[in-house]
Amino acid sequence: MENKKKMAFNVVFLILVFAGTIYGVFHGEDLGEIARILKTVNLLWLIPGFICVIVFIWGESIIIYYMMRTLGIKRKKWTCFLFSSVGFFFSCITPSASGGQPAQIYYMKKEKIPIPVSTLVLMIVTITYKLVLVVIGVVVTFFGQGFIHKYLYDVRYVFYLGTGLNVFCVVTMLILVFHPVLARTILVKGMALLERMHLMKRKQSRLDRLNASMDQYRETAVYLKNHVKVLVNVFGITLFQRFALFTATWFVYKAFGLSGQSAWLIILLQSTISVSVDMLPLPGGMGISEKLFLVIFAPIFGTGLLLPGMILSRGLGYYTELLVSAVLTIVANFTIGKGKKVRENVGNL
Numbered sequence: 001m002e003n004k005k006k007m008a009f010n011v012v013f014l015i016l017v018f019a020g021t022i023y024g025v026f027h028g029e030d031l032g033e034i035a036r037i038l039k040t041v042n043l044l045w046l047i048p049g050f051i052c053v054i055v056f057i058w059g060e061s062i063i064i065y066y067m068m069r070t071l072g073i074k075r076k077k078w079t080c081f082l083f084s085s086v087g088f089f090f091s092c093i094t095p096s097a098s099g100g101q102p103a104q105i106y107y108m109k110k111e112k113i114p115i116p117v118s119t120l121v122l123m124i125v126t127i128t129y130k131l132v133l134v135v136i137g138v139v140v141t142f143f144g145q146g147f148i149h150k151y152l153y154d155v156r157y158v159f160y161l162g163t164g165l166n167v168f169c170v171v172t173m174l175i176l177v178f179h180p181v182l183a184r185t186i187l188v189k190g191m192a193l194l195e196r197m198h199l200m201k202r203k204q205s206r207l208d209r210l211n212a213s214m215d216q217y218r219e220t221a222v223y224l225k226n227h228v229k230v231l232v233n234v235f236g237i238t239l240f241q242r243f244a245l246f247t248a249t250w251f252v253y254k255a256f257g258l259s260g261q262s263a264w265l266i267i268l269l270q271s272t273i274s275v276s277v278d279m280l281p282l283p284g285g286m287g288i289s290e291k292l293f294l295v296i297f298a299p300i301f302g303t304g305l306l307l308p309g310m311i312l313s314r315g316l317g318y319y320t321e322l323l324v325s326a327v328l329t330i331v332a333n334f335t336i337g338k339g340k341k342v343r344e345n346v347g348n349l
Helices: 002-026 031-039 043-070 078-094 100-110 116-141 144-178 180-196 204-227 228-255 263-277 289-297 298-335
Strands: none
Touching: 031 043, 031 144, 043 078, 043 116, 043 228, 043 298, 078 100, 078 144, 078 298, 116 144, 116 204, 116 228, 116 263, 144 204, 144 263, 204 228, 228 263, 228 298, 263 289, 263 298, 289 298
């Protein structure tokens, strides 16, 4: 019942944010003129943009497939692609992408993959996924002040906030992984403080869940220490995966017949939007992503093509991803765990 209420809340919240985004973007705009401009787009340039979205989803599936193999678990690449799609779909429709991993763990369990194993794999996926954004944010902040003043000046505080939140998230996760005793002490004392302030009721079950979580973090630490090369490879794949999605905006730029700006500049600008919105409590960064695009890409697309450019860029980078992952999630619902009995072949963590 609680899960159904939570899902209902997420759907209502998504609809409200989507409606607010549509109103904010198109209110007062000439829809006929926008439609006319979109009809002039060279659709051939959008095909590689669509492929970038598929590569983005596929990239995580390769990481899952690769890491499962290092743990002695053999699953088909197609099955891992479905795991990845499920994660992206639920991440797209839930605030702060909070629903992706629980859904993936659920479907992995249907494939007889132990929860500690799936949790370990997905935790490393999350760390490397966020780490790419941290690297981008930190490098731009410390070495790209000229770039910030030229392209991000009006939204620099949003960018700094996004960078800070991603750094905090990654540092917190690394502390949990490599210093689980310290992390447990902090969390236990924090819960005790909340209990004394009567903001939380004392429950032994909560402490038991915390201890179980710490066991998972310890297992992650052991894995990382013993598989450094795996972690480096995963980071490399993640870097390629994330920049594949950012590249879709460059193909949109070319679809309008524009030139004069380098692919690297457009890809980097798109990456700063992801850094800015990734940790914000909005499904897919909806609303804020559109606003940032209209500010950051104004000198790139120009006044006349800015809104149509945003429509196509977000259409590829978020809504196409949502649609493709939704279809594959339906496929996963009817195929995952429904075939012949899966053989367990789990190695030691």
